[in-house]
Amino acid sequence: MTQRKIAGVLGATGSVGQRFILLLSNHPTFELKVLGASSRSAGKKYVDATNWKQTDLMPVSAENIIVSECSAEAFKDCDIVFSGLDADYAGPIEKEFREAGLAVVSNAKNYRREPEVPLVVPIVNPEHLEIVETAVSKAKAEGKAKPGFIVCISNCSTAGLVAPLKPLVDKFGPIDMLTTTTLQAISGAGFSPGVPGIDILDNVIPYIGGEEDKMEWETKKILGPLAEDKSHVQLLTPDEIKVSAQCNRVAVSDGHTECISLRFKNRPAPSVEDVKQTLRDYVCDAYKLGCHSAPKQTIHVLDQNDRPQPRLDRNRDAGYGVSVGRIREDPVLDFKMVVLSHNTIIGAAGSGVLIAEILAAKNII
Numbered sequence: 001m002t003q004r005k006i007a008g009v010l011g012a013t014g015s016v017g018q019r020f021i022l023l024l025s026n027h028p029t030f031e032l033k034v035l036g037a038s039s040r041s042a043g044k045k046y047v048d049a050t051n052w053k054q055t056d057l058m059p060v061s062a063e064n065i066i067v068s069e070c071s072a073e074a075f076k077d078c079d080i081v082f083s084g085l086d087a088d089y090a091g092p093i094e095k096e097f098r099e100a101g102l103a104v105v106s107n108a109k110n111y112r113r114e115p116e117v118p119l120v121v122p123i124v125n126p127e128h129l130e131i132v133e134t135a136v137s138k139a140k141a142e143g144k145a146k147p148g149f150i151v152c153i154s155n156c157s158t159a160g161l162v163a164p165l166k167p168l169v170d171k172f173g174p175i176d177m178l179t180t181t182t183l184q185a186i187s188g189a190g191f192s193p194g195v196p197g198i199d200i201l202d203n204v205i206p207y208i209g210g211e212e213d214k215m216e217w218e219t220k221k222i223l224g225p226l227a228e229d230k231s232h233v234q235l236l237t238p239d240e241i242k243v244s245a246q247c248n249r250v251a252v253s254d255g256h257t258e259c260i261s262l263r264f265k266n267r268p269a270p271s272v273e274d275v276k277q278t279l280r281d282y283v284c285d286a287y288k289l290g291c292h293s294a295p296k297q298t299i300h301v302l303d304q305n306d307r308p309q310p311r312l313d314r315n316r317d318a319g320y321g322v323s324v325g326r327i328r329e330d331p332v333l334d335f336k337m338v339v340l341s342h343n344t345i346i347g348a349a350g351s352g353v354l355i356a357e358i359l360a361a362k363n364i365i
């Protein structure tokens with residue numbers, strides 16, 4: 001067996017961090033060695049520092065790892081660092097790691113809007129990783145040390161939204177406008193402190209701070225083209241795509257549901273059957289590359305009237321697949337559909353792991 005790459009997780013005790021621990025235990029490419037969290041947790045065994053909330057048990061291999069402070073020194077031997085840090089603290093920590101030459105794949109929002117930072121949903125736009133591939137190859141060619149870099153994972157609701165859009169745009173051309181109304185799980189709000197039971201039980205909260213703006217902006221970067229010199233991504237303009245999002249928190253543990261309506265630019269619009277077949281036929285590049293976690297079926301098109309449902313469908317392809325149902329004509333735009341994606345797997349930690357698998361397959365790390 002070839003030697004595995006050393007991996008670390010920042011924010012290892014949180015909602016996303018715990019998911020990283022599960023996905024990286026017994027991983028064929030990565031060996032989890034370093035865990036970091038706040039000074040409240042540093043110095044303790046992971047099992048003592050963490051309020052474990054996953055339905056799978058904590059991997060025994062993680063239990064006795066002593067949690068470190070989030071310093072580049074503590075992570076200096078890592079080939080890859082995954083970040084599930086609270087965004088209030090991620091900025092300076094991830095910057096320090098990048099400057100120390102480390103490769104960081106981050107869930108935090110802090111660097112998503114930097115033009116030279118790829119914002120990647122690995123089942124949608126892995127080609128944006130060419131930005132870091134180009135920088136790493138250039139340093140190699142010049143005999144310099146590998147440069148540090150940050151790759152950002154998108155907002156979790158945005159990941160679910162863009163998954164069906166990508167094959168549709170590839171096949172039928174640009175989407176002129178779209179609206180989405182989300183029903184987001186409570187795990188999306190994190191664990192410290194998380195959503196209080198008294199707020200969410202028997203209730204729907206029609207506001208998630210910053211979420212609508214993130215969905216509307218990030219979609220334009222993820223679906224945007226790479227610049228010719230591969231140094232950055234060109235954002236789609238409002239003339240190219242209009243996106244409107246409304247976000248709600250609902251009493252679901254994991255899995256974000258979204259009700260989407262969209263209109264294509266080109267006329268005539270495709271048929272409902274063409275849309276369904278295009279989504280069914282889509283095979284993501286990560287699967288073609290042979291990545292361990294890539295979904296065999298990227299998009300599951302469900303024909304039953306009452307699907308997808310979070311509890312029944314969120315774990316398709318181990319949470320790396322996205323489910324789409326109720327695809328039908330829309331009397332205002334062209335089509336409407338319901339999309340379900342696992343917010344802490346393909347919407348967060350799973351995307352991070354799959355991005356790292358692509359980076360490893362391409363010898364970028």
Ligand SMILES: NC(=O)C1=CN([C@@H]2O[C@H](COP(=O)(O)OP(=O)(O)OC[C@H]3O[C@@H](n4cnc5c(N)ncnc54)[C@H](OP(=O)(O)O)[C@@H]3O)[C@@H](O)[C@H]2O)C=CC1
Pocket residue numbers: 010011012013014015016017036037038039040041042070083084085086087089090107108109154155156187188189190191192193343344347348
């Ligand atoms: N949950 C989700 O579905 C998604 C979350 N994200 C993003 O991922 C990130 C993590 O979110 P989530 O897991 O939900 O958040 P949590 O609140 O559950 O976890 C936050 C983590 O950050 C650590 N932390 C807090 N303060 C500091 C500090 N001063 N220095 C170092 N570490 C610190 C915490 O450690 P300690 O336990 O010691 O306090 C904990 O490990 C956020 O940026 C979030 O926006 C992105 C997509 C989806």
Ligand SMILES: N[C@@H](CC(=O)OP(=O)(O)O)C(=O)O
Pocket residue numbers: 087107108109154155156157184185187188189208211214343
């Ligand atoms: N805001 C998302 C999760 C999240 O933290 O997103 P972001 O990484 O874009 O801040 C949710 O509540 O479900």
